[in-house]
Amino acid sequence: MQDLQVQQNNTGVKPQHSIVLNERELKRVSDFIGTEVGIQLPSTKRTLVESRLSKRLRILGFDDFKSYLDHTLESSDGALEKLQLIDVLTTNKTSFYREPDHFDYLVKHAIPDLENGARKELKLWTAGCSTGEEAYTLSIELNEVASQKKNIAFNILATDISHSCLSKASRGIYTDRQAESIPLELRKKYLLRSRNSEESLVQMGPELRHRILFKSLNLMDSHFDLPSKMDIIFCRNVMIYFNNNLREELVARFESNLVKGGYLFVGHSESLNGIKTTLNQVAPMVYQKN
Numbered sequence: 204m205q206d207l208q209v210q211q212n213n214t215g216v217k218p219q220h221s222i223v224l225n226e227r228e229l230k231r232v233s234d235f236i237g238t239e240v241g242i243q244l245p246s247t248k249r250t251l252v253e254s255r256l257s258k259r260l261r262i263l264g265f266d267d268f269k270s271y272l273d274h275t276l277e278s279s280d281g282a283l284e285k286l287q288l289i290d291v292l293t294t295n296k297t298s299f300y301r302e303p304d305h306f307d308y309l310v311k312h313a314i315p316d317l318e319n320g321a322r323k324e325l326k327l328w329t330a331g332c333s334t335g336e337e338a339y340t341l342s343i344e345l346n347e348v349a350s351q352k353k354n355i356a357f358n359i360l361a362t363d364i365s366h367s368c369l370s371k372a373s374r375g376i377y378t379d380r381q382a383e384s385i386p387l388e389l390r391k392k393y394l395l396r397s398r399n400s401e402e403s404l405v406q407m408g409p410e411l412r413h414r415i416l417f418k419s420l421n422l423m424d425s426h427f428d429l430p431s432k433m434d435i436i437f438c439r440n441v442m443i444y445f446n447n448n449l450r451e452e453l454v455a456r457f458e459s460n461l462v463k464g465g466y467l468f469v470g471h472s473e474s475l476n477g478i479k480t481t482l483n484q485v486a487p488m489v490y491q492k493n
């Protein structure tokens with residue numbers, strides 16, 4: 204450690220001193236994030252919060268967390284930075300065809316069942332869509348269904364609290380690597396290649412994008428302002444960060460926004476066991492409204 208310090212000084216590089224987030228400051232952050240977003244940030248997350256927020260301090264030129272938090276949480280100029288703070292503290296990991304058995308269940312069971320119930324214009328919602336991969340996966344699968352059954356139409360609402368995720372999602376541009384989990388024949392059919400051949404980027408094609416409306420929505424809002432009731436709701440890998448009370452409230456709000464016979468898909472580590480709900484489990488992490 205000492206050697207490194209000497210080396211840095213010899214080369215004239217100023218050692219970067221790290222700014223420490225103390226327990227009181229962590230509590231200010233976790234109270235705000237807990238109330239606004241629902242995400243729990245216990246003391247075990249201190250290092251993670253410290254490292255993610257340090258970048259914001261550096262960008263804005265604050266020397267300590269107290270001044271940063273005073274500015275962001277207490278001052279009237281803090282509104283925009285509050286969005287940045289939420290952005291850096293939410294976990295946005297996602298991928299195309301994540302937890303693929305859900306898409307299988309959707310096509311083989313949920314859609315035929317809704318069709319039998321005379322639902323011809325399906326409304327889907329991905330709640331906590333992150334950078335859009337889940338919404339585009341749904342759009343691919345539904346486009347495939349609609350190309351075989353001409354009497355089915357669909358549209359997808361994709362919402363998140365993170366503004367940077369939503370803007371990436373609505374651009375619909377991904378690296379080849381990210382798109383690899385889309386089956387090859389579907390990539391060929393629906394994806395456009397970037398004109399710049401040096402960049403290995405792809406864009407989601409118009410027939411995928413036109414079906415999706417990306418919108419900012421905080422799942423903590425006590426009533427969602429949805430255009431209509433939904434046939435299918437995907438809320439996967441979002442509630443994992445919420446406490447049981449919040450999860451129960453959210454599941455109840457999802458239920459009241461589902462049509463009769465509609466489906467809720469949750470992430471594979473987010474079983475509704477222990478939560479009061481009248482939704483019926485019909486497959487692993489798939490629930491249906493009676």
Ligand SMILES: C[S@@+](CC[C@H](N)C(=O)[O-])C[C@H]1O[C@@H](n2cnc3c(N)ncnc32)[C@H](O)[C@@H]1O
Nearest residue numbers: 240293296297331333363364365421422439440
């Ligand atoms: C881990 S990603 C999951 C993405 C996708 N559903 C999947 O399973 O791949 C969780 C997303 O939930 C969003 N999120 C967390 N709390 C939220 C809230 N209160 N309202 C809306 N979105 C929220 C985050 O911004 C993040 O993009």
